[in-house]
Amino acid sequence: MKYSSSKENYLKAIFHLQEEDGVVTTNALANELQTRPASVTDMLKKLKTQKLLLYEKYQGFKLSNEGKKVALQIVRKHRLWEFFLVEKLHFGWEEVHDMAEELEHISSKKLIDRLDEFLGFPKNDPHGDPIPDSSGKLAMKQHISLLDIPLNTLAEVSNISDQSIEMLELLKHKSIAIGTKLEVKRKFAFDNSLELKIKNQSAITISESVAKNVFVII
Amino acid sequence: MKYSSSKENYLKAIFHLQEEDGVVTTNALANELQTRPASVTDMLKKLKTQKLLLYEKYQGFKLSNEGKKVALQIVRKHRLWEFFLVEKLHFGWEEVHDMAEELEHISSKKLIDRLDEFLGFPKNDPHGDPIPDSSGKLAMKQHISLLDIPLNTLAEVSNISDQSIEMLELLKHKSIAIGTKLEVKRKFAFDNSLELKIKNQSAITISESVAKNVFVII
DNA sequence: ATATTTTTTTAGATTTGTCTAAATTTATTT
DNA sequence: AAATAAATTTAGACAAATCTAAAAAAATAT
CATH class of the missing domain: 2.30.30.90 (Ferrous iron transport protein A (FeoA))
Structure with a gap:
């Protein structure tokens, strides 16, 4: 299944906020994505229709298993591209974020798995965040x-x-x-x-x- | 200036058809982009407004200097990413086109210049087509x-x-x-x-x- | 427990890129 | 040169993602 960049951004943002705060609110998500609460509600409904999100209006929301799976693949792509940009193209780790935001939406799974191999299966990105493996498993480490x-x-x-x-x-x-x-x-x-x-x-x-x-x- | 992926695809397609046949027609472009002639006309008007295209209705069209410049940057990106995919990630040269179609829309010029350097400033992509340099100059094909x-x-x-x-x-x-x-x-x-x-x-x-x-x- | 504030959702509009069907212009035939 | 065919454009519609303004629901405060 392929999703629009916009949907992928929503899934990733929900994933991160969910990790951090446990619960995600419409306002928090709007703030994270630099958009309006009304736009968020619109998208939540679409994500629900696609079974990526468990959502009942006014009752809050969270990613479905499928949604989590998609989010983890995007996180994987983001972090591998960041690693590539720093290790191979010698960017500073503070300047790679915006480029990785674009690269994370490149769809080919085969490409990202080959990139992973080319980079030597790194465990962490340049910011120290763990990189999910090909199956989407995220190694937890204690910071x-x-x-x-x-x-x-x-x-x-x-x-x-x-x-x-x-x-x-x-x-x-x-x-x-x-x-x-x-x-x-x-x-x-x-x-x-x-x-x-x-x-x-x-x-x-x-x-x-x-x-x-x-x-x-x- | 940043343009949508769709606009970039039009510019690139016009550039290629222009090279090949000298003149480009609405129908040929629709065929190349797998879309409808009416959609092409719509886009031509938008490209004209942005001064990327010289266009008078029913009188044909061609890229402006600015349009050519943008097209060449996309061609550069496409071919460098293809080179990367084949040389570094060991894809076959027949399987890289679709991935490069996505990667060519990554916007950062700094990224592509660094990639160029990382790859050792290759002159040709894996299909043998010449890669425009950072300033957009395209080496003439030599026999x-x-x-x-x-x-x-x-x-x-x-x-x-x-x-x-x-x-x-x-x-x-x-x-x-x-x-x-x-x-x-x-x-x-x-x-x-x-x-x-x-x-x-x-x-x-x-x-x-x-x-x-x-x-x-x- | 009622009033007020905050959060969330709806209704309706906008932009971008696309489409179909119909109209118009240009090109080709006879 | 008129008739026909082909190419191109217009008109009007639609889907995706966004917005503003207003309504509805939930949370909070008095």
């Missing part, structure tokens, strides 16, 4: 917030949950990226700010609000 | 002797330099004519004879003295 790791323990940045331009700009300035190895040296109780040490660099400080969006594996 | 083309590369017979009755009789027997598409499968060092494969036919052998008079474009 821990910087706030929750013990002092003086080497940790590797695996994921940035807030990927706003502003956040990325700040992290770039502090030399923090996916894969950066660091240790938390001090925690200040007053404002929950952290002092970090990155190998071969001088100590830096980040606020609680930044730290809670930086996830690591230890 | 090369069959003796000088690489193995397993699709070539189209463009010229026969010796047009004696004897030569033409021989070529007729071998089913070789202007426009015939073939590949050189083997070169025998002993007598420089060649083994050729024409689509849908069994392999044939020709001598060096015949081959040097058959020119092709790749």
Whole structure:
């Protein structure tokens, strides 16, 4: 079955919001997709007709199994293309998102499976997010917030949950990226700010609000 | 400026028909795009409004300079993606067309220039068609002797330099004519004879003295 | 528990690209 | 040169995805 780019975008957005907040609302979805609530309602009805969504008006909605399957294939495509753009075409991981938004709608499954093979079956995309396998299975791995790791323990940045331009700009300035190895040296109780040490660099400080969006594996 | 996939398809189709036949007709274009003449007329008006096409009703049409420029960028994208699919993802050159039809509408110019670089600035796509450079310049097809083309590369017979009755009789027997598409499968060092494969036919052998008079474009 | 606010949905319009059927223009025949 | 045929265009309709404005339902506050 093939779906329009627009439908695919809805499915992906619902999938992400569902993961994050458990429940998805019409307004939240409209906000995520930069559109109007009325447009969302229109599309929800279409997705229901195609059995991609379980939806009763005013009663909320969530993806059907089929809808989840389609969403995972799009997530897979998005993340593999991002990996390709960074690893092979040498883009920075902060500039690939928009290109991947387009590439994720290329339909051929054979193409994406070949791309996966060409890239060496990567487990995570350049932002640290896991890449679903060919059958759509998503490996869960535990990302821990910087706030929750013990002092003086080497940790590797695996994921940035807030990927706003502003956040990325700040992290770039502090030399923090996916894969950066660091240790938390001090925690200040007053404002929950952290002092970090990155190998071969001088100590830096980040606020609680930044730290809670930086996830690591230890 | 960004154009819809549909507009891009029209521009590309007009470009190709223009190359081939000099003049393009509404019917020919409808046939090429598998659509109806009425739909073509509708689109021609839109393309004119956007100054991509010079068009006066009932008087025929052709691409403006701007339209040609856009068409060449799409051709560039199509051929680079085909090259990528064959060289990097190991698809056969006969199975990549539909995928490239989708990929050619990915908008980022930076992406396609990086891809070009990644691929080593190839001059021709897997079908032998020339790839426009970053500025949209299209290298003129050169006529090369069959003796000088690489193995397993699709070539189209463009010229026969010796047009004696004897030569033409021989070529007729071998089913070789202007426009015939073939590949050189083997070169025998002993007598420089060649083994050729024409689509849908069994392999044939020709001598060096015949081959040097058959020119092709790749 | 009623009033108010917020969220969601409906009704009707708009844009893009397509279609069919009919009209018009151009080309071809006799 | 008039008649016929072919090519092209117009008129009016439709589907997909979106929008605005208004109505309906649910949530919240007094």
